[in-house]
Amino acid sequence: MAVEKDKVVGWIALSHTLSRATYSGSVEVRIYVDDSFKQKGIGYKLMQEIIRIAPKKGIWSLYAAIFSINVVSIKFHEKWGFRKIRYRERIDKDKFGKW
Numbered sequence: 001m002a003v004e005k006d007k008v009v010g011w012i013a014l015s016h017t018l019s020r021a022t023y024s025g026s027v028e029v030r031i032y033v034d035d036s037f038k039q040k041g042i043g044y045k046l047m048q049e050i051i052r053i054a055p056k057k058g059i060w061s062l063y064a065a066i067f068s069i070n071v072v073s074i075k076f077h078e079k080w081g082f083r084k085i086r087y088r089e090r091i092d093k094d095k096f097g098k099w
């Protein structure tokens, strides 16, 4: 977590989305920075730290699932060397049941 004046202004989390043991070192990364604290380098510091720690925790691969309209996040991840490797469909429905 990134904290400023006792307020959480950003967080980063890793989670296993694949249950087989063979994938244990491959995890999804999710990162969020509070709107009022964006573009101040907080996301950069969070990602830098997770990349530093990950190998020590047995993690060899990070991946992110990002909506194609989320251009900022795609740019952010590309800056860290993430590449687009897959396009997924029928992932998310809105409250009206629309894909």
Ligand SMILES: CC(C)(COP(=O)(O)OP(=O)(O)OC[C@H]1O[C@@H](n2cnc3c(N)ncnc32)[C@H](O)[C@@H]1OP(=O)(O)O)[C@@H](O)C(=O)NCCC(=O)NCCS
Pocket: 029, 030, 031, 032, 033, 034, 037, 038, 039, 040, 041, 042, 043, 044, 045, 064, 065, 066, 070, 072, 073, 075, 076, 079
């Ligand atoms: C993506 C996100 C985490 C970036 O956090 P941030 O603290 O604003 O990013 P930083 O200030 O550390 O910027 C690091 C780099 O990201 C890219 N970036 C960040 N904001 C950007 C913007 N508005 N437009 C273009 N590139 C941007 C730039 O390459 C930037 O490097 P630079 O400043 O040297 O150009 C933040 O925008 C966010 O929380 N988005 C909503 C949540 C989300 O989409 N999460 C990803 C899905 S899991």
